[in-house]
Amino acid sequence: xxxxxxxxxxxxxxxxxxxxxxxxxxxxxxxxxxxxxxxxxxxxxxxxxxxxxxxxxxxxxxxxxxxxxxxxxxxxxxxxxxxxxxxxxxxxxxxxxxxxxxxxxxxxxxxxxxxxxxxxxxxxxxxxxxxxxxxxxxxxxxxxxxxxxxxxxxxxxxxxxxxxxxxxxxxxxxxxxxxxxxxxxxxxxxxxxxxxxxxxxxxxxxxxxxxxxx
Amino acid sequence: xxxxxxxxxxxxxxxxxxxxxxxxxxxxxxxxxxxxxxxxxxxxxxxxxxxxxxxxxxxxxxxxxxxxxxxxxxxxxxxxxxxxxxxxxxxxxxxxxxxxxxxxxxxxxxxxxxxxxxxxxxxxxxxxxxxxxxxxxxxxxxxxxxxxxxxxxxxxxxxxxxxxxxxxxxxxxxxxxxxxxxxxxxxxxxxxxxxxxxxxxxxxxxxxxxxxxxxxxxxxxxxxxxxxxxxxxxxxxxxxxxxxxxxxxxxxxxxxxxxxxxxxxxxxxxxxxxxxxxxxxxxxxxxxxxxxxxxxxxxxxxxxxxxxxxxxxxxxxxxxxxxxxxxxxxxxxxxxxxxxxxxxxxxxxxxxxxxxxxxxxxxxxxxxxxxxxxxxxxxxxxxxxxxxxxxxxxxxxxxxxxxxx
Numbered sequence: 001x002x003x004x005x006x007x008x009x010x011x012x013x014x015x016x017x018x019x020x021x022x023x024x025x026x027x028x029x030x031x032x033x034x035x036x037x038x039x040x041x042x043x044x045x046x047x048x049x050x051x052x053x054x055x056x057x058x059x060x061x062x063x064x065x066x067x068x069x070x071x072x073x074x075x076x077x078x079x080x081x082x083x084x085x086x087x088x089x090x091x092x093x094x095x096x097x098x099x100x101x102x103x104x105x106x107x108x109x110x111x112x113x114x115x116x117x118x119x120x121x122x123x124x125x126x127x128x129x130x131x132x133x134x135x136x137x138x139x140x141x142x143x144x145x146x147x148x149x150x151x152x153x154x155x156x157x158x159x160x161x162x163x164x165x166x167x168x169x170x171x172x173x174x175x176x177x178x179x180x181x182x183x184x185x186x187x188x189x190x191x192x193x194x195x196x197x198x199x200x201x202x203x204x205x206x207x208x209x210x211x212x213x214x
Numbered sequence: 215x216x217x218x219x220x221x222x223x224x225x226x227x228x229x230x231x232x233x234x235x236x237x238x239x240x241x242x243x244x245x246x247x248x249x250x251x252x253x254x255x256x257x258x259x260x261x262x263x264x265x266x267x268x269x270x271x272x273x274x275x276x277x278x279x280x281x282x283x284x285x286x287x288x289x290x291x292x293x294x295x296x297x298x299x300x301x302x303x304x305x306x307x308x309x310x311x312x313x314x315x316x317x318x319x320x321x322x323x324x325x326x327x328x329x330x331x332x333x334x335x336x337x338x339x340x341x342x343x344x345x346x347x348x349x350x351x352x353x354x355x356x357x358x359x360x361x362x363x364x365x366x367x368x369x370x371x372x373x374x375x376x377x378x379x380x381x382x383x384x385x386x387x388x389x390x391x392x393x394x395x396x397x398x399x400x401x402x403x404x405x406x407x408x409x410x411x412x413x414x415x416x417x418x419x420x421x422x423x424x425x426x427x428x429x430x431x432x433x434x435x436x437x438x439x440x441x442x443x444x445x446x447x448x449x450x451x452x453x454x455x456x457x458x459x460x461x462x463x464x465x466x467x468x469x470x471x472x473x474x475x476x477x478x479x480x481x482x483x484x485x486x487x488x489x490x491x492x493x494x495x496x497x498x499x500x501x502x503x504x505x506x507x508x509x510x511x512x513x514x515x516x517x518x519x520x521x522x523x524x525x526x527x528x529x530x531x532x533x534x535x536x537x538x539x540x541x542x543x544x545x546x547x548x549x550x551x552x553x554x555x556x557x558x559x560x561x562x563x564x565x566x567x568x569x570x571x572x573x574x575x576x577x578x579x580x581x582x583x584x585x586x587x588x589x590x591x592x593x594x595x596x597x598x599x600x601x602x603x604x605x606x607x608x609x610x611x612x613x614x615x616x617x618x619x
Contacts (some may be wrong), residue, residue, distance in 0.1 A: 025482065097411050108372075132408075148409075172258075182410070183409075187467075187529065187531070190530055193258075193259040194532075195259040195261075195288070196259050198288055198290060199534045199562075201467070201468055201471065203385070206330075207406045207411070210351075
């Protein structure tokens with residue numbers, strides 16, 4: 001059995017058979033996933049430990065329902081069939097950790113493609129990751145280190161703290177925000193409501209319109 | 215996400231359709247247009263259009279009068295003779311709106327194709343020339359439209375140079391018509407990589423025969439770059455009483471991002487076909503010592519520019535929200551800065567916020583300390599007074615237009 005987006009969605013909706021669930025969880029925890037992006041071996045171990053902790057709690061319960069908070073991991077690369085032939089252009093990796101109300105839903109993602117946008121959907125937000133974009137969340141500080149461009153539509157009000165910003169950024173449910181950051185470039189961190197796209201320099205606007213098809 | 219967008223677009227189309235249907239059925243009940251139109255934005259990015267006959271006094275709270283505009287309508291709108299013309303980027307539909315019980319109501323629509331707007335110019339009472347680019351931003355396109363009937367009179371490719379070599383996209387900054395010639399000013403951009411956006415060091419001005427739309431000649435101008443800008447958002451060009459055409463280069467970070475080059479005003483004299491080699495009003499090296507965006511002719515040989523204060527903002531991220539804009543009065547022909555107007559610092563990167571009515575120059579200013587006001591500068595007496603206040607949810611006054619005479 002091969003893990004694919006459909007199966008992951010089933011898993012997300014708690015509709016997997018026991019066999020399917022084992023396959024998905026094996027896959028999620030497998031070391032053989034090539035595309036996982038970690039900056040350091042230490043990060044990788046931290047995440048691994050955290051996932052194992054979750055899994056242990058869940059399995060120790062011995063109840064048929066999955067205790068894990070719903071998580072989803074899927075991406076689709078646009079409607080163009082040709083993209084199927086691309087090698088995996090980007091990768092995303094999720095883990096979740098239960099700490100009351102707040103759920104940190106991702107650790108790192110990296111879209112290596114120079115052209116394609118990756119789309120990710122979770123219980124908290126829809127996310128489109130621009131080309132040549134990477135982000136990493138520091139598990140302890142919650143600070144997001146972003147390089148590139150993302151489009152995020154929160155499903156509930158949320159606060160994010162970005163590396164390079166003094167204050168937390170409050171994002172409102174139902175709105176779509178464009179977040180850009182560049183370390184080497186000349187604009188720094190920019191957070192703008194999609195409706196205010198027009199406030200950005202026209203050259204940046206045009207790039208975002210093309211990139212995200214907005 | 216794509217599905218959601220498609221769904222939202224469907225809803226927008228349905229709403230637009232419904233609005234149009236009810237409007238067409240009942241267009242006799244449109245509001246009698248007032249003299250002035252103001253376009254406002256609140257802190258949650260909602261936009262409002264309010265109108266008034268009096269900019270000299272009073273208080274308007276947009277939320278008391280109208281409701282927020284639909285997301286499909288933004289401030290890049292053309293206002294004339296009681297109507298508003300807005301191009302919806304995604305659908306390429308140009309919609310004509312009027313106000314009905316203070317709400318923007320669609321009265322007619324026109325489908326355009328593969329068109330992104332850059333510039334507009336009125337060639338007659340009802341004749342609108344739209345100049346822009348295809349969606350790949352590398353080919354010039356135009357639509358000549360009769361807005362009375364909302365029909366296309368002519369359309370096609372605008373014969374301007376194409377981006378070549380390291381350049382992949384263009385920006386059209388101005389279109390000026392003189393008898394049977396159009397002057398089109400533009401420049402090129404390399405692809406934006408790793409967060410770097412920038413502009414060629416050269417401006418191009420193509421002369422095109424009208425109405426044949428055939429290329430006559432091209433001038434290269436290298437004294438600065440990024441000519442004028444998208445004039446549905448802000449004007450950076452004008453023609454004076456003598457027929458002399460002036461435009462400003464905008465190489466600052468908010469536009470061209472070639473801050474090494476100067477913000478400067480150029481002139482094409484009425485009897486000439488190229489930029490005046492003896493005229494170069496360098497604002498960045500004047501007492502202003504900054505880049506500027508926004509140039510308006512106020513009459514009597516004077517113009518006003520809206521210049522940034524690079525010592526007050528950190529970068530693009532706070533360029534819009536930090537109050538740092540100043541207004542300077544210029545003697546345009548003599549290339550002299552007359553003075554800085556004694557106004558509070560304004561915020562908002564690009565705004566079309568100046569309107570002239572005889573000796574009165576109305577200037578919309580959003581001050582964090584003094585509030586949002588329409589200020590009145592009297593050209594004769596040199597007096598500056600506070601007029602209409604925009605209160606309630608108003609955060610930015612991004613347009614100030616003459617809606618009717």
